[in-house]
Amino acid sequence: MxxxxxxxxxxxxxxxxxxxxxxxxxxxxxxxxxxxxxxxxxxxxxxxxxxxxxxxxxxxxxxxxxxxxxxxxxxxxxxxxxxxxxxxxxxxxxxxxxxxxxxxxxxxxxxxxxxxxxxxxxxxxxxxxxxxxxxxxxxxxxxxxxxxxxxxxxxxxxxxxxxxxxxxxxxxxxxxxxxxxxxxxxxxxxxxxxxxxxxxxxxxxxxxxxxxxxxxxxxxxxxxxxxxFSDETFIIEAGISLDSFDEADSLKVAKNMDMLLEKLKNIRGVISINVRDNVLRIGCSGDLSPAIAKIIIDSGAGLSFLHKKEYGLDEIYNRYFEGDANHE
Amino acid sequence: MKFITVISKEMQIMNKMRIRSQQEKKLTHPFLVIVNKEISDHINSWRFIILIVIIGLTCFGSLYTALTNIGKVVETPGHNNSFLFLNLFTLSDGTMPSFVVFISFLGPLLGISLGFDAINSEQNRGTLSRIMAQPIHRDYLLNAKFLAALVVISIMFFALGFLVMGFGILTIGIPPTPEEFLRVVFFILVSILYVAFWLNLSILLSIQFRQTATSALACIAAWLFFTVFFHLIVNLISKANMPAETASAQQIIDYQKFVLNLLRIEPGRLYNEATTTLLMPTIHSLGPLSMEQIHGAIPGLLPLGQSIMLVWPQLTGLIAATTICFGLSYFSFMKKEIRSR
Incomplete structure (x- = not known):
């Protein structure tokens, strides 16, 4: 057999x-x-x-x-x-x-x-x-x-x-x-x-x-x-508090932020970054949370939370079966 | 000595084989397991109990009228007293139909009621796919349903027939002759065959229609069609084709035969012809007879063998109709896709 x-x-x-x-x-x-x-x-x-x-x-x-x-x-x-x-x-x-x-x-x-x-x-x-x-x-x-x-x-x-x-x-x-x-x-x-x-x-x-x-x-x-999801298996969400940038100048804050994003993008394995209300959504191929945390802290910004998310079946389901998953 | 040991060894092997075959005998074949279950389902169902009560009552009603009138038959001049016993089944005074007529009327209902939900109820209850997932051939279920209903019908008819005979012996005090007994047995067999036709038709419809109510209605519609409307249609056709008064004798005979054959499409007609011939040995022919044939005929009674010969075509027709229905249901059931509900 x-x-x-x-x-x-x-x-x-x-x-x-x-x-x-x-x-x-x-x-x-x-x-x-x-x-x-x-x-x-x-x-x-x-x-x-x-x-x-x-x-x-x-x-x-x-x-x-x-x-x-x-x-x-x-x-x-x-x-x-x-x-x-x-x-x-x-x-x-x-x-x-x-x-x-x-x-x-x-x-x-x-x-x-x-x-x-x-x-x-x-x-x-x-x-x-x-x-x-x-x-x-x-x-x-x-x-x-x-x-x-x-x-x-x-x-x-x-x-x-x-x-x-x-x-x-x-x-x-x-x-x-x-x-x-x-x-x-x-x-x-x-x-x-x-x-x-x-x-x-x-x-x-x-x-x-x-x-x-x-x-x-x-x-x-x-x-x-x-x-x-090709190689984008992990999503890391990082909450950043910009207060710790110290500068009162909003222009400088934005510049610091840009630099931070640039640095993050340079990490190997990071595929995409979305920013929304001080929350960074970083899509990456592996578990890069230690490296990401280090870069954020080094940049002088405050890290309020770091959340690692793995694609579960829900995401798979939603992606492929679209509306069907809502019935459950 | 050697010879003896060889023999004793042989005996041991034989014994072992016998024990094994006994064990295998204990193990009922799955087909018989289904038949068993179906029979017990029928017997325990209210439907069957109601039917048996109706049929029992009507039969004893007709038996009663036959018994009260049997004395008159004996007194009628010109009646030879042979086959008096068979009158129990055929005699009627007009107030109540005879036993034969009752069976020909209620038989189809019995067949329909035992078969109309054979397959679709199983499907609606959701048990069909579970049973079909067991290692049995698909036709086992169908054959078992048919066989179980047939066994139930046979037992019922033989019981009824013999009961009527028993009551007859008790009341009129004349035992049936062996030939009379055989004629009754044949009558019961033909009745079973007739009910088997309706049973098969209803099983066929139970495969075709998913709703039990639909298949039951379709069966009853077919039954009503044959009992009521079919005669009307045949009447219309025969009137349209009526030969002129000047037509030759041959033409008239042909016409009569044509109408008769049309009527014989109905299974009930075949059944009636077969049973009356079997129960009335005085019937010599079922087709049209010319005056010469009637005059030339020797008055007397047909022996059983000849009566059977006379209705052989009717029997063949009934068997054929039954087989066709069974074949069709077999075909459509084997092709059917079994899904859960």
């Missing part, structure tokens, strides 16, 4: 003339937590469904665990657990019965299924609700039951489609921690899709950014920001 658990090559899905997924190349290594990020309608779910063989790709190749999921979906589904967006269960069966049903569809005997289901329910913290009808479950409970449902077949890979959608913030925290915990216990590979960056940021080793069916960039978060 190769190192990569998922390999997508030139994957394309068209509906009529519209490409929902456009020549997608992606590989996901074993043991990773990979986040598929993108606004609604970016083709995340379609890609996931194609990985499971539930949607036929227009062209391209999908290999999951070295199995072609277009040709041999059954084999893929034996080792891949899939948690659909807003997972539902049979309302008139209890949580336990639902799990046993899934287990039996996976060739597990009733006795073993019962034992396994109880074990998993305990692990996702649902022992008390096991004998309640699934129709009475809250959304968070359904999601946790869904996780148990996915894990009952002992998968190598689990794919979660928008797992945190519609759960309250605390529930999301707990749910993501649960995923991480289970991942460590069972040596799983996890692929999850989301349009909420903050949540994904916490648990993903690597993310892929999807917009309009294309993968814009992939990598861990710091390498992503490097890729997307």
């Amino acid at each position: 190769s190192r990569n658990i998922i390999e997508l090559e030139e994957l394309t899905k068209k509906y009529g003339s519209v490409s929902v997924v456009d020549r997608l190349n992606l590989s996901i290594a074993k043991g990773e937590v990979f986040g598929l990020l993108g606004p609604n309608g970016a083709g995340k779910s379609t890609t996931i469904l194609m990985m499971l063989g539930l949607i036929e790709p227009t062209s391209g190749r999908i290999m999951v665990c070295d199995i072609d999921s277009t040709r041999n979906p059954i084999e893929v589904k034996k080792i891949v657990g899939y948690l659909p967006e807003d997972v539902r269960f049979y309302d008139d069966l209890t949580g336990l019965e639902n799990l046993i049903y899934t287990a039996r569809l996976n060739h597990i005997s009733v006795k073993e299924a019962d034992q396994k289901a109880r074990e998993l329910l305990e692990r996702v913290g649902m022992t008390e609700e096991a004998d309640k009808k699934a129709g009475k479950y809250s959304r968070g409970m359904r999601q946790r039951l869904g996780l148990a449902d996915v894990l009952i077949k002992d998968p190598h890979l689990i794919i979660l489609d928008e797992p945190t959608l519609g759960i309250d913030p605390r529930g999301v925290m707990e749910f993501l921690e649960l995923i991480l915990k289970l991942k460590k216990e069972q040596e799983l590979t996890v692929v999850l899709s989301s349009h909420n960056l903050h949540q994904v940021q916490k648990i993903c080793n690597r993310v892929g950014l999807f917009v309009n069916g294309k993968l814009l960039a992939e990598g861990d978060i710091s390498s992503l920001s490097q890729k997307l």
Whole structure:
């Protein structure tokens, strides 16, 4: 078995003339937590469904665990657990019965299924609700039951489609921690899709950014920001108090200021400087805060604060998805 | 001695294999797991309970009228008392339709109600994509839904049919002859086939329409069309094509056959022809007969084999219609994209 658990090559899905997924190349290594990020309608779910063989790709190749999921979906589904967006269960069966049903569809005997289901329910913290009808479950409970449902077949890979959608913030925290915990216990590979960056940021080793069916960039978060913002990865904000220039002459103050800016520009790695209300915004390629601080103080100006800012996913998101991020 | 040890080794291997196969037997095939669940879903649903009550009541109502009138049949002159038992299913005094008519009327409703939400309810509840992500073939779900409903219908019809027979034996005191019994069994089988047609049609529509209400309405529309409007349309067509009074006998016969064949497009017609022939051995032909043919015919009863031969085309037609519906639903379900909700 190769190192990569998922390999997508030139994957394309068209509906009529519209490409929902456009020549997608992606590989996901074993043991990773990979986040598929993108606004609604970016083709995340379609890609996931194609990985499971539930949607036929227009062209391209999908290999999951070295199995072609277009040709041999059954084999893929034996080792891949899939948690659909807003997972539902049979309302008139209890949580336990639902799990046993899934287990039996996976060739597990009733006795073993019962034992396994109880074990998993305990692990996702649902022992008390096991004998309640699934129709009475809250959304968070359904999601946790869904996780148990996915894990009952002992998968190598689990794919979660928008797992945190519609759960309250605390529930999301707990749910993501649960995923991480289970991942460590069972040596799983996890692929999850989301349009909420903050949540994904916490648990993903690597993310892929999807917009309009294309993968814009992939990598861990710091390498992503490097890729997307060329070399300007750091922003250092420095508050300057000009009172300490001593001179009453405003002309001289301005001259001193210009000299300071000139000096700052000469530091290697500084790319841009913006001045606004005595706050300097300095864009630079690395962490240059010590050098910047020294120059400001040497110039005789007062340094009221120095704030180092790294480009986070928010900036990435805003830059690429524009208005979409505002919905969150 | 060597020989014995070889044999005992063989025995051990055989035993091991037997134990393994027993273990495998315990493990129910996923297909049967789905069938199991679907059957229990049907039986536990209110819809099914309501239907079974309606059908049970009407059938016993018709049984009652048949039993009260069966004495008159025996008294009618010229009636030979053979196949008296079958009258339980066909006899009516005009106030209440016979058992056969009831089944032909309620059967479609039963089929529709068991199938109209087969696939789309699963999709609306959001469970379809979860089930499809399990390692089962996609057609398992469809086949299991069909088979489960068919099993439920079969059990119900056999139970009803045998109950009617039992009550008949108790009240009139005459047991059915083996041939009568076989005829009833065939009648029940044909009824199941007829309901299976409507079941398949409704499953097909449940794949086509996303809303359960739409598919239910579409099914009922199809049923109403065949029971009410189809006859009107056939009437119109036949009146327009009526041959002149001077037309030759051959022309009139052709015309009659044409109208009859038009009527036979309706599955209910096929069912009625098949069941009446099976339950009334006096019926010799289903097409138009000339006076010579009637005069030349030997009065008497058809044996079971001949009755079946007579309705063989009807049966084939029903099977074909069922298969076409199933094929279409199979095709569209396999092509369907399964998305979550």
